[in-house]
Ligand code: NG6
């Protein structure tokens with residue numbers, strides 16, 4: 037009986053005709069069959085302008101463009117934050133990240149910041165009958181503090197709703213530089229235990245600071261601790277030699293794990309949810325040699341080409357498994373672009389006229405639009421009609437929308453069910469949204485954005501990014517002012533007041 041769930045709609049109808057005596061069971065079969073698989077492909081630091089389908093002309097991203105051109109391309113899709121951890125927290129919990137003081141960029145040793153009793157997107161999908169998996173970057177903390185990397189590391193993804201996890205703990209530039217499968221470090225040799233610290237080096241271990249001759253990619257002072265594969269990292273690590281990842285193979289490695297998962301699931305009875313969290317184009321940008329030089333823009337461009345290739349390969353796997361018409365694919369990024377994020381890799385020098393933010397103001401870390409407005413695509417062959425939508429949509433809404441699509445809608449504090457918008461059936465997106473950047477928040481309502489005054493720098497010198505902080509209220513009309521040049525706070529006090537009040541009503545402070 038269970039096998040029938042994978043049959044086509046036609047087979048199910050035939051089956052129903054031939055088994056008239058068991059109506060109840062057949063209804064269940066049909067419902068199961070209509071539940072799509074869901075894949076969330078999530079890039080790291082990919083800017084709004086970093087795809088040819090979003091205006092890039094310096095290079096081509098044909099595979100991701102195919103999703104954009106044959107699916108819904110959103111022009112006002114937002115990550116919840118201008119950095120990684122809070123954006124990912126928002127996706128998985130349906131909760132604004134500024135409500136959790138720990139939802140900020142985490143070291144590799146941070147404890148898990150999602151309470152294991154919390155409702156999460158993968159848990160909601162599991163309750164609706166799904167198998168769930170995460171492959172790629174995690175960066176939401178692991179364990180309960182003081183992790184022993186030589187033992188099962190818990191709690192982690194498997195304790196917040198993922199049946200299968202194959203992850204890197206934090207970021208590619210942070211230790212530990214190892215993969216964990218279902219909480220266990222891959223290729224761990226008990227005779228070469230892993231030690232990790234973010235406070236001090238282990239005696240005799242080379243670092244970027246002390247041994248610049250061992251480094252092939254120079255880092256800033258923060259990225260000058262333990263050297264792995266010639267790349268100095270944030271944090272110190274000793275041991276685990278056999279378990280250390282190969283940076284240039286990371287894209288292939290995660291792709292292989294994602295493909296393996298699809299091929300294992302294809303003949304199973306349950307639909308699946310795969311969160312495929314790629315590492316590109318976050319630093320250190322380490323394209324596989326076969327992608328070196330492909331963009332003419334140095335490693336940052338090359339890894340975007342590499343990521344596009346991986347998306348193409350992944351989509352081929354879905355197609356070959358016969359799942360394309362039964363899988364909703366969502367593509368987005370966790371925050372906006374940055375050129376210099378701690379390593380000297382010619383991202384600025386070789387940029388040419390490419391505009392990673394498509395002329396939006398700011399970038400990663402910024403409250404200006406480029407910090408959180410990101411490529412945002414939904415693709416479902418045969419179900420989503422190709423189109424472009426300017427509806428306001430947020431990654432925060434995946435929890436309510438995807439659970440509603442697949443059965444019981446889950447209730448989380450801030451996620452809204454806008455599944456019809458994601459499926460291109462409606463243009464009624466969110467009315468408003470709070471965005472976050474390094475613990476500061478701003479408010480978007482319709483075409484308007486209001487940024488409250490904050491203390492602190494206007495410009496991050498080392499990143500070349502405007503923070504969005506100006507020390508006074510800012511009000512912009514994004515429909516008329518793409519790059520946020522005209523602050524209307526003084527000329528439109530009524531709108532400013534309205535925005536302040538709505539913002540405070542949500543923030544509750
Ligand atoms: C910062 C790192 C940066 C990057 C970021 C996390 C500096 C000096 N260093 O602390 O290189 O790793 O954390 O990026 O800014 S994120 O996309 O995971 O949020």
Ligand code: CA
Nearest residue numbers: 080081120370
């Ligand atoms: Ca990121």
